[in-house]
Amino acid sequence: MKKPSENTRINPVQNMLKEALNYEPVVKHQYAIVVPCYNEEERFAYQEFKTFADQHPEVLICLVNDGSKDRTLAVLRGLQTECPSNVCVVNQAQNGGKAEAVRSGMLFVHKNYPSSLIGFLDADLATLPEEWLMMAKFKEANPKFGAVVGSRISRLGANIQRDESRSFASKVIKKMIRTILKANFQDTQCGAKIFQRNLIPFLFSKPFNTPWLFDVEIFLRLQEKFGKTTLQRGVLEYPLLHWTEVGDSRLKLKDTIRIPLQLLKLYYNYHIKSKPKSLVSKSKKQKIKIQPTLN
Numbered sequence: 001m002k003k004p005s006e007n008t009r010i011n012p013v014q015n016m017l018k019e020a021l022n023y024e025p026v027v028k029h030q031y032a033i034v035v036p037c038y039n040e041e042e043r044f045a046y047q048e049f050k051t052f053a054d055q056h057p058e059v060l061i062c063l064v065n066d067g068s069k070d071r072t073l074a075v076l077r078g079l080q081t082e083c084p085s086n087v088c089v090v091n092q093a094q095n096g097g098k099a100e101a102v103r104s105g106m107l108f109v110h111k112n113y114p115s116s117l118i119g120f121l122d123a124d125l126a127t128l129p130e131e132w133l134m135m136a137k138f139k140e141a142n143p144k145f146g147a148v149v150g151s152r153i154s155r156l157g158a159n160i161q162r163d164e165s166r167s168f169a170s171k172v173i174k175k176m177i178r179t180i181l182k183a184n185f186q187d188t189q190c191g192a193k194i195f196q197r198n199l200i201p202f203l204f205s206k207p208f209n210t211p212w213l214f215d216v217e218i219f220l221r222l223q224e225k226f227g228k229t230t231l232q233r234g235v236l237e238y239p240l241l242h243w244t245e246v247g248d249s250r251l252k253l254k255d256t257i258r259i260p261l262q263l264l265k266l267y268y269n270y271h272i273k274s275k276p277k278s279l280v281s282k283s284k285k286q287k288i289k290i291q292p293t294l295n
Contacts, residue, residue, distance in 0.1 A: 029060035029086060031136045032115035034105035036098050037063055037123045041070040045125045046079060052129045053083040059133060060113055061087045064105040067095030088112075099214035103204045110200040119194035126244055127192040135238050136194050142236065146199055147222075150192035151237040161244045176263050180271070181219055183231040188215050192240070209269055210262040220270040 037044065053061055061083075063076045073091055080087045090108050092101065102120050109118050117136050121127060127150055139148040177188055193215070195203065203221055208214040222230045 028058070029113050029115045030058045030117070031133065032060040032062060032109045032113055032118045033129060033132060034062045034064060034102055034109060034118070034120040035123050036066055036101035036105065036120070037068065037072055037076060038066040038095060038098075038101070039068045039070050040072045040123050041068070041075055044072065044075050044123060046075065048125060049079060049087075049129070050082060053079075053086050056129075056133065057086050059086060059129070060109065060115055061129075062090060062105050062109050063087065064090045064101045064108075065092060066097070066101040067092050097211040099208040099211050102214070103208065106200055106204045110197065110204075116197050117194050118197060118200055120191065122191035127190070127240060128242060131240060131242060132192050132194070135192065138238060139194055139196075139236075144234075145236040146234040147193065147195045148236050148238050149188075149194070150190040150240050150243075151187040152190050152243045153186055153239045173259055173263070176260060177216055180263060180267050181216065181223070181231060182228060183219075185219075185231075186237055188219065189213075190215075190240070190243075193218075209265060212259060213262050213266060216263070217266060217270075220266060224270060 035049075049061060052059070063079070065073045065076055073089070076089045080089050088108075090105055092104060096104075106118060106120065109115060117139060119132065119136070121129060121132050131150075135148050135150065139145060142148075174185075174188075178185055181188075199222075202225060203218055208217050210217065219231055219235070222235070226234070
């Protein structure tokens with residue numbers, strides 16, 4: 001039998017080295033941003049989202065089309081085509097409102113992707129995705145918090161542009177929210193929020209009771225399951241550096257009038273209707289299990 005040449009014996013090793021050098025690992029989406037979209041064809045920040053997706057392959061962007069009547073779905077599909085590795089699209093045939101769009105997107109990401117930190121962001125980019133990512137990394141550095149939420153606090157050095165014409169109504173609503181939550185929240189309604197993965201099923205499995213105040217309801221659900229002191233110990237308000245109010249995204253006057261009624265509804269559902277549950281002894285209350293993020 002002819003003895004194999006030296007070159008023949010080396011080739012398999014060379015092939016293995018070549019394959020190793022050319023190996024491209026599957027990108028792990030460590031973070032996931034859910035973006036609810038309704039009739040965004042004309043104003044969707046296509047280039048901004050594309051640039052962010054290209055620069056941050058570790059972040060999954062889940063765009064939820066909330067039954068738009070224009071060509072929003074086609075725009076979202078276009079971005080998905082250009083960034084297939086970290087942009088996905090969830091299409092809801094009927095408009096269900098922001099709360100339902102966020103809920104379906106959060107559950108979709110939790111089911112289909114292993115992201116350790118999952119949150120949401122408004123499509124108008126009042127808060128930039130870059131700042132959302134800063135919030136996520138701050139959460140990683142402080143694993144004792146189960147959630148980090150953006151707070152639009154005006155202060156020196158921060159560029160927070162809000163409509164002051166609604167300041168009186170906002171103050172009244174804020175006071176009502178603080179009373180219901182029994183916590184000194186500065187801003188519950190900011191559209192930038194992040195949660196650790198193990199909280200998603202409990203917080204988002206059931207539909208929300210109100211279309212505009214689902215943020216408040218999220219915190220009420222945390223209190224209902226883990227105890228009244230949960231918000232103080234497990235949720236951190238993160239002061240944003242930039243926030244710009246977009247005119248088309250503001251609540252209409254009739255919605256502002258409805259908010260106090262919706263708050264009363266939440267108070268009834270979580271403090272009166274479910275009162276027997278709150279009588280369970282503290283020893284039986286579950287505690288938030290903070291899972292340090294894997295790097």
